[in-house]
Amino acid sequence: MIAHVSTFTLAGLEPHRVTVEVDLRNGLPSFTIVGLGDRAVRESRERVQTAILNSGFKFPPNRVTVNLAPASLRKSGPGFDLAIACGVLAASGQVPADRLEGLAVFGELALGGEIRPGRGVLAVAEGVREAGLDGLVVSVERGEEAALVEGIAVHGVGSLRQAASVLRGVRPEDRAEHRGSRGPRRLRAASERVVDLADVRGHASVLGSLTVAAAGGHNLLLTGPPGTGKTMLARRLPGILPPLSAAEALEVTRIQSVVGLRAAGSLVAERPFRAPHHHISASGLVGGGAVPVPGEATLAHHGVLFLDELSEFSRDALEALRQPLEDGRVAIVRGQQTAIYPTRIMLVAATNPCPCGYLGTDRCRCSEPELARHRRRLSGPLLDRIDLQVHVARPSAEELRGPAHCTSAVERERVIAARERQSDRLAGSPATCNAHMDAAQVRRLVRLDAEAEGELWRDYDKGALSARGHQRVLRVAQTIADLAGSATVRRGHVLHALGLRRDGLAEAESA
Numbered sequence: 123m124i125a126h127v128s129t130f131t132l133a134g135l136e137p138h139r140v141t142v143e144v145d146l147r148n149g150l151p152s153f154t155i156v157g158l159g160d161r162a163v164r165e166s167r168e169r170v171q172t173a174i175l176n177s178g179f180k181f182p183p184n185r186v187t188v189n190l191a192p193a194s195l196r197k198s199g200p201g202f203d204l205a206i207a208c209g210v211l212a213a214s215g216q217v218p219a220d221r222l223e224g225l226a227v228f229g230e231l232a233l234g235g236e237i238r239p240g241r242g243v244l245a246v247a248e249g250v251r252e253a254g255l256d257g258l259v260v261s262v263e264r265g266e267e268a269a270l271v272e273g274i275a276v277h278g279v280g281s282l283r284q285a286a287s288v289l290r291g292v293r294p295e296d297r298a299e300h301r302g303s304r305g306p307r308r309l310r311a312a313s314e315r316v317v318d319l320a321d322v323r324g325h326a327s328v329l330g331s332l333t334v335a336a337a338g339g340h341n342l343l344l345t346g347p348p349g350t351g352k353t354m355l356a357r358r359l360p361g362i363l364p365p366l367s368a369a370e371a372l373e374v375t376r377i378q379s380v381v382g383l384r385a386a387g388s389l390v391a392e393r394p395f396r397a398p399h400h401h402i403s404a405s406g407l408v409g410g411g412a413v414p415v416p417g418e419a420t421l422a423h424h425g426v427l428f429l430d431e432l433s434e435f436s437r438d439a440l441e442a443l444r445q446p447l448e449d450g451r452v453a454i455v456r457g458q459q460t461a462i463y464p465t466r467i468m469l470v471a472a473t474n475p476c477p478c479g480y481l482g483t484d485r486c487r488c489s490e491p492e493l494a495r496h497r498r499r500l501s502g503p504l505l506d507r508i509d510l511q512v513h514v515a516r517p518s519a520e521e522l523r524g525p526a527h528c529t530s531a532v533e534r535e536r537v538i539a540a541r542e543r544q545s546d547r548l549a550g551s552p553a554t555c556n557a558h559m560d561a562a563q564v565r566r567l568v569r570l571d572a573e574a575e576g577e578l579w580r581d582y583d584k585g586a587l588s589a590r591g592h593q594r595v596l597r598v599a600q601t602i603a604d605l606a607g608s609a610t611v612r613r614g615h616v617l618h619a620l621g622l623r624r625d626g627l628a629e630a631e632s633a
């Protein structure tokens with residue numbers, strides 16, 4: 123007889139349903155797996171056979187053929203083991219086949235029959251729901267993760283024996299039952315990781331710019347001498363961004379699950395913050411590899427990607443980041459397989475204004491060629507994607523002794539209010555914040571009053587603004603108006619935005 127078992131494989135982050143067909147036939151004993159599997163899938167034979175025997179079942183003394191359908195879909199990884207084993211047990215009458223109809227089975231087997239926790243279980247569970255199946259048999263360690271998906275029954279099992287019990291409809295005592303219906307839980311993140319803007323001394327205007335960046339989703343460049351708090355400021359940005367929506371939290375958790383960054387059964391509650399080292403390659407940054415894996419830009423999806431020491435990153439890496447920044451996604455093509463990874467990020471970059479870091483003061487010892495080289499490295503492909511460029515000067519002694527200017531909680535409320543205005547205005551468009559408005563949206567949606575209009579064109583006529591710069595100023599001015607709760611963009615908002623646009627590098631040089 124032929125047994126059918128549903129399971130899933132991941133292409134990038136997307137689950138694809140795979141049917142494992144197991145056929146038993148009289149003839150010389152053999153065990154063949156077909157259906158475009160990678161090496162791990164082919165090696166599944168040895169694990170499955172040994173695990174079946176070590177679990178006290180019989181391996182059928184027949185010609186056993188396993189087909190992974192559809193054959194056109196490339197399948198990778200050891201996650202098919204459990205489904206193949208269940209198929210063999212069902213085809214040989216050792217477990218009832220009918221229970222397998224509404225279930226999907228996913229997991230890697232150890233030789234002793236234990237089930238290993240695998241990666242990407244959340245994505246698999248989402249596939250189970252989308253396919254309209256009612257349950258998933260998965261390793262007990264991943265049960266809670268799978269149960270984050272509503273509306274499916276999750277059977278967490280520790281071994282092939284326990285999986286067989288589920289198929290027989292009996293409840294082994296040590297089996298964990300999860301019902302994916304209690305809805306996504308939000309767990310507070312461990313408090314030790316919480317950093318607050320209240321730690322920052324001085325920098326009143328820089329902090330204002332940080333809030334503008336967060337409110338509009340604008341990319342941000344921080345320049346300034348060493349030790350003034352650039353890294354410190356960047357790390358506090360996720361804390362003033364709006365909380366992840368339920369859908370976003372699921373997406374972020376799915377990404378972290380696929381790359382094996384987390385194993386806990388809770389949803390990610392905080393926006394990601396990724397700070398890759400400047401030695402990172404282009405594929406490390408945006409994803410790639412023979413079997414495509416997501417890069418830092420995807421790990422930072424819905425959060426902040428922080429490039430500290432921007433001038434030290436390779437040109438290739440920065441060049442590769444351009445398109446993902448623009449599109450919010452990256453496509454990795456390998457042979458016939460294309461993996462799409464989301465990259466909706468806020469980019470924050472930091473750099474010293476010159477190689478020694480003290481440009482603009484008499485401590486600077488950089489020569490003219492050194493300065494020119496530094497400037498060239500920064501004027502690279504990314505800078506025109508950065509709406510806000512802010513100079514972080516050394517705070518005075520008085521400022522360092524003084525009180526904090528703000529707290530993350532208060533700034534976050536302002537950001538949330540400003541984002542609400544934006545989502546009302548942008549309803550029905552893929553953009554969710556001002557930074558993502560395209561040129562047509564800027565023209566149609568940004569309303570300047572007469573004075574503001576006059577101010578902007580005066581600047582443009584002076585030749586101080588390029589056409590692109592003009593667009594940028596409008597986007598940022600709109601965010602400033604949103605923070606102020608103003609329905610129109612006024613002259614003050616435009617002036618503020620023009621100030622923020624002034625190149626942080628140029629400012630340092632003239633300081």
Ligand SMILES: Nc1ncnc2c1ncn2[C@@H]1O[C@H](COP(=O)(O)OP(=O)(O)OP(=O)(O)O)[C@@H](O)[C@H]1O
Binds near residue numbers: 323324347350354473
């Ligand atoms: N404005 C500030 N208020 C409070 N503490 C500060 C401030 N600036 C710097 N510090 C302290 O100095 C440490 C170093 O700051 P940080 O690493 O953010 O500097 P940086 O500007 O990134 O320097 P570099 O250019 O060397 O990377 C911080 O961890 C913090 O303890």
Ligand SMILES: [Mg+2]
Binds near residue numbers: 352353354430
């Ligand atoms: Mg730093």
Ligand SMILES: [Zn+2]
Binds near residue numbers: 476477478480
């Ligand atoms: Zn210098």
